[in-house]
Amino acid sequence: MPHPLDEARYALALANRIVAHEGVLDGFGHISLRHPANADRYLLSRSRSPELIEPSDILEFSLDSKLITAGDFLPYGECVIHGEIYKARPDVRAICHHHSSAILPFCITGAELKPMNGLGSVMGAKVPFWDSRDEFGDTPMVVTTPAQGASLARALGPHSMVLMRRHGATVVGATIQEAVFRAIHTHRNAELQLRAATLGEASPLSTGEAEMACAYSLRERPMGRAWEYWTTRLAKAGEMPPKIV
Amino acid sequence: MPHPLDEARYALALANRIVAHEGVLDGFGHISLRHPANADRYLLSRSRSPELIEPSDILEFSLDSKLITAGDFLPYGECVIHGEIYKARPDVRAICHHHSSAILPFCITGAELKPMNGLGSVMGAKVPFWDSRDEFGDTPMVVTTPAQGASLARALGPHSMVLMRRHGATVVGATIQEAVFRAIHTHRNAELQLRAATLGEASPLSTGEAEMACAYSLRERPMGRAWEYWTTRLAKAGEMPPKIV
Amino acid sequence: MPHPLDEARYALALANRIVAHEGVLDGFGHISLRHPANADRYLLSRSRSPELIEPSDILEFSLDSKLITAGDFLPYGECVIHGEIYKARPDVRAICHHHSSAILPFCITGAELKPMNGLGSVMGAKVPFWDSRDEFGDTPMVVTTPAQGASLARALGPHSMVLMRRHGATVVGATIQEAVFRAIHTHRNAELQLRAATLGEASPLSTGEAEMACAYSLRERPMGRAWEYWTTRLAKAGEMPPKIV
């Protein structure tokens, strides 16, 4: 019988590979998971490209983003994004930070991301915009200090996703499946909004439609069907993470 | 000698995989087939992503979308789309409901989909537009009640394809090959219309050209050549459905 | 020692597969070759999608597009495109007719295709535009009569490529390598011109540059390097045609 922590490490490696395989993550970006038994810790890979992550790469951090796992591991420079959001948002159990090619045009132009169809509504009622320049002036465009992470967490507020000006996006979820579902379907919504911009004025969902569609999409059935779909696609590509032995 | 129902189940699994492999269906959407021996029933997979469907997933439904197949199966939430169209259109033997990335920009902007070339003309003389808001106000952007399915069927009317505002499209066919051909080539026509929009004003086929090209394209030869092409591509990718044993 | 006709049939199957693999041909379209020993005949596959063609599919036709090969074979409906051009242009030894996704936006809008870079200049100094409506009114958007083929050949005139309104393109070459090179690199030039249209006014090659670059590109070295590249890519994908035994 597998240990819950081992299961969590495997699930996290799998989630990273799924989100990379579906084109949201590339060589950079990362997904974390709150520790299944200790809400004051979170799990995150050592610094490695998401599609390469193995369960043995998963490290344990305090919410102050201090590395707990013993050994000579190099963490991601931006791990504070995860720690500061877990601190501010007890309801959040998984976080994905990425720089998807469909989301970045919104981060660059400031165009508002809006729910274009039912699945896109999982972005939530509002997607706030965070610009590191507002509080920190010129930076190397990475979130590496606790103060920067906390500022981003404040911008996220009670929402499910935050766009980061000239940088990327961070999405959260109540479960790892939800964070993955939200990362992939908001990426696809952005792709749609981009393509529709060629044709004319988009007509997004009404507030009522978006609320109802979001609740409908985050039920067990569609999330389960999508998870089976993404996992099978990953397996067919020969990209599943190695089992923990 | 295979039973006609087994052949139908295999063909339906194959059709789902072809349309997914050609990029029209993704994790969601579905294709159905009228029962080969009983016009008051239709065949549709249990709730599963199209590229994963096996013949053993295919269930039988009444035209009121009651599940006939015994067992503990979870149907798609939107099966009423199929039942209500089969009720209203005795000439229809196959239906594909999808949310293709090329069609959705038209559903979002309301831009009119028009035949751009010979193969695109299989959309038919007119592609009506259905907006769930008109009759049902705010919904979770899915078609789950018989009344919604019947409304969509009325919007489809005698046509071959209906666009669903902020949702996707539903295409029908006199055979499963025709529904597949129409789903794929209208998707490709949409892609072309999108790309052409970057360059200038499109000059669509004339009414006469569209009628003649539609009749020409739906002959046995081009449909057969396309079916061989798509099946071979699927087989080369190692994605054929398992045989019924 | 292989027979020259067998070599020609193999080369023609290979050319069809290369141009399909590089994204110019899809389920439709075709490449032909003038008979190596008899200038009054040409070689063209039976009606089959290009990426599936085998040397044994290659048939022999007169320049009036009468099938010479004995047997029960179904030719392409549009074989007259090839026959009529071979009749009108003794210098032409290979022809590719296609409906590429990058060329079609030009055929739909009438936007002028221009040489954007050195390789794109192989389109030649001018790419004429043929509209079937001018002489034939409403048609099913296919070129199936000798009169239509002859009209297209007149529009092509002494040029290397002709765009067909709402239909596609036909490119010719002095060798099969040249026709393949021209089909692929004009497709890529079209792709570039489309993408550049998003950014602003394109600055095409000057007439002098285009002439010099066309001559430079059609030398043995770049054509040979490209042929090795495309063949190796096809082989790595496991898509080479079967050998003649």
Added chain:
Amino acid sequence: MPHPLDEARYALALANRIVAHEGVLDGFGHISLRHPANADRYLLSRSRSPELIEPSDILEFSLDSKLITAGDFLPYGECVIHGEIYKARPDVRAICHHHSSAILPFCITGAELKPMNGLGSVMGAKVPFWDSRDEFGDTPMVVTTPAQGASLARALGPHSMVLMRRHGATVVGATIQEAVFRAIHTHRNAELQLRAATLGEASPLSTGEAEMACAYSLRERPMGRAWEYWTTRLAKAGEMPPKIV
């Protein structure tokens, strides 16, 4: 223990394959490396498409682009690009010349390439523009004479990348990893800038952000993570160069 020159030849073959696999190089374009033991020489493949290059294809040249390696090898027509830049820029140890589909729209329209995000800032503070017409009038759009190579090197000046009007780009690096990183991430920045142009006015990095982000991105950690990522992707695709035996 491998000889440093053998290691350099292997690394250069690998770099060519990586940059091709990531979509920057296609059938044309090339990467060179300054000789590890002799700063007056450089290494460059014989004329071959980048994704096919093997260590045994790597030739040695003087900075005047005379072939030093004995044997009957055909060099690239544009090797002077490399020689003249190595002459002018003692700090440069690797050079990539390419015609990427994302960069070319900038070369065609003259639109200014700007850093859109942290990784894109590796283009440097300024990307100069070189137009062969200015000094050489009509050419076949290739850089084949020492005078042309020297003119391009002057346009590059102290910068890291130069756009070549209606032709492509040349990027340099202090190491081969840096040249590869810059070639790939400036290509991706161009892709982003193109896509953002559909949505509205882009807001590039400030000068301060770009400087800090460039320095941050070119550290060992992100470059190493990217190198592992690209190499693993190449290996998974079965595309690694053969070992030197």
